[in-house]
Amino acid sequence: MPDTTTAPDQGLNRYRAAGPRLVFVRNRDDDHRIVRRLAAVEGPSRLVVRPTPAGRTSDLALDILTATGRSPATLLADRTPAPDAWRQAAAWLSADQIRHVVIDRAHRLPDGALELLAELGRRTGSTVWFIWPVTENDRYVEPPMREFRDAGYRFDAIDLIAFMRELPPSPRALTNGLRADTKTPWAEGTGPDLPLQDFPVFLTHCRAKLPGNTFTAVTDVYEREVHLADQWLSRRGLTGHHSAPGSERHTRALGARLTFYLRDHRIGPAPDQAHALVRLRAVQVVLFLRGYLLRWQMETLGTGPTTRLLSQLTPRICDKLRTAGSPEAAAASALSIHLSHGPTGFGLITCGNTAPDGSSVRLPHTGSQYEAEETRYLRVPWKWSSHHHTPVELTALQVLHLQSDDPVPLPEHAAPLVAAHLASRRSQGATDTDPLFIHDKDPGRKSPELHLREAVMRTCHRIHFNPAWLHRSHCRHGDETAHDAAAAGWMHYRGLDLIALSNDIRSRL
Known part of the structure; x- marks a missing residue:
């Protein structure tokens, strides 16, 4: 294929305003070495996507989600609409801080896919690399270079050697999983076998x-x-x-x-x-x-x-949540597992009260500073025409798992799950005052709690995790909403409870 990057075009592209960068990599004679090269390129901040042959644009969004770690089986089971799939893909790329998206065999992409990928690069601020084979016997369709330049994208067309120079192999730090933590004063593993006396x-x-x-x-x-x-x-x-x-x-x-x-x-x-x-x-x-x-x-x-x-929210559980659920389901499940509590009160978390990197969440302060904290309450937003609780006020004791003057810090391995959902909400136009979790069918008017309960239970079922605090109403163990909030939560499911000693004993201490 003749080189279409003429000098005037390159000069025009050089002075164009900074924006998303698109790079077409000409792989002359369809060199097979690109396979090993792409395997070496994959790593932190880099994502290699291998599209499904003869697939549609909706399939391409699923291919990107699969490359980010989602399970193909759960993607097909969820039957996510194409616009939601593209929004989820952008959310995961933003949460993972992906800066390079490499599309292999780009000449086989369906119509309209190049524009969608360019838009994905614009939303996530990442460079999109298109591997475009070029052979003499079977000349493929030339990529629409001029159209992308006219649309305002930073565009380049390079050869395979330049691609290898610009995107070198990813450095992979090899770690020994059996090495003991330097902060641990004893041997690796679970530590010494300690007595269980009181x-x-x-x-x-x-x-x-x-x-x-x-x-x-x-x-x-x-x-x-x-x-x-x-x-x-x-x-x-x-x-x-x-x-x-x-x-x-x-x-x-x-x-x-x-x-x-x-x-x-x-x-x-x-x-x-x-x-x-x-x-x-x-x-x-x-x-x-x-x-x-x-x-x-x-x-x-x-x-x-x-x-x-x-904590039950281990790195392995977080990896499974990422594989099995959408950004919303994964974030809600991670919060529920971390708190050992159902999604009660999750609808009151706002985007502004969530750290951009997903490292913490918090609820706004409730009541007056002169009011006893034990009697404060959280008013349900007036827009919610219905709510799971009666009366339509959540007392502070009903949201003990979230009510605090300090943010709720999340484990490092769980933060990307919350960050991905936050990025998804931001892409929907959510501001700092908008809720982090919304009702799936009637946002802004109905509480998301029932929807989140189903999402959390479905996601936990997929990863074979049985939350003791969340069962359906017909379960013989009951469910968390039928109990007093003080008799549920993180301490309850670890056999811990706090009792005040009598005044006589207190006077002797």
């Missing part, structure tokens, strides 16, 4: 069971955790309450704050089971000296109770 005699049994160096490491972790828990109680846990210490309202409010502290900062993100158990025993001691008993009823958890203390 907190008053925990260290005594550790001394009798563990060798000297391991006991010293356990003591260091224990003492540090005692210091951190004491600081947290003095500066945050026990301050700012409007009711007397030891009262039921004070205990429930402290339990809400304690849930955040343990779930998001101490026990949930612990590196292994041993860390989680030592941290729990240290927090129990500090709370007891302040007049509160944090019970751990491990007999309700079955075998391996220490494994239940850690």
Whole structure:
């Protein structure tokens, strides 16, 4: 195929305003070396798409989603409309910070696909590379170069050698998954086999069971955790309450704050089971000296109770969520698993209260600063003509899993799931005041909770994850909405509950 990039065109393209870049790579004689080259190109910030032969533009969107990690089976089962599929593709590319999208065998793309890919590059700010074979015996249709230039795209036409020079192989850092964390004071794996005796005699049994160096490491972790828990109680846990210490309202409010502290900062993100158990025993001691008993009823958890203390939102679960669900379903499922709670209150999360990188979410402050936090409520938006709850107000206790002065931090491996859904909502024109989750059929007028419950249950079923806090109403275990909110959530499903000691015992401490 003759070279169509003449000097005047190149000069015109050089001074065109910066924008999405499109590059046609001329692969003369259909060189087979491009196969190995594209395999080497794949990596962080780079995506290689191999379109389905004789497919439609809707199939191309599914091919891009498959390249990002979605399961082809679930994509076909969801029957996502083509516009939604392209929007989801743009959302995942934005969340993954993809800067280079390489389309192999671009000459076989259906009509209109080049324009859609160019628009995808514009929305995500990525360079789109089209691998275009050129042979003498079978001359393929020349790419529409002039049309893209006239449309305002930064356009280049290069050969395979220039492509290899501009997009070198991706550096892949090889990591050893069995290497122990340098911050872990003991051997790799789950740590030492610690005794399960209660907190008053925990260290005594550790001394009798563990060798000297391991006991010293356990003591260091224990003492540090005692210091951190004491600081947290003095500066945050026990301050700012409007009711007397030891009262039921004070205990429930402290339990809400304690849930955040343990779930998001101490026990949930612990590196292994041993860390989680030592941290729990240290927090129990500090709370007891302040007049509160944090019970751990491990007999309700079955075998391996220490494994239940850690966060269930593991990197493996996040990878499965990405594969099985749309950006909305994956984000809602990740939040539900992290909080060990159904999607109650998710409709009140706004795009502005969600970190752009998906690292945290939060609810707006409720009520007056002079109002007791235990009696504050969250008003349902007036536009919602119907809501799952009666009356149409969500008390702060019903959204204990989200109600806090601080944002809810999410694990690093879960942040891209929320970021992808946020990018999808932004592409729909959502502003900072618009909700992050909306009703699928009547947005702005109906609560998204019922829709999200179905999406979370369907996604969890696909990844073979059975959430104990979310069952259908006909399930013999019941469901979370039929219970008091204080009897559900992260602490409840780990056998933890907070009890205030009597005034007589408190006076002796």
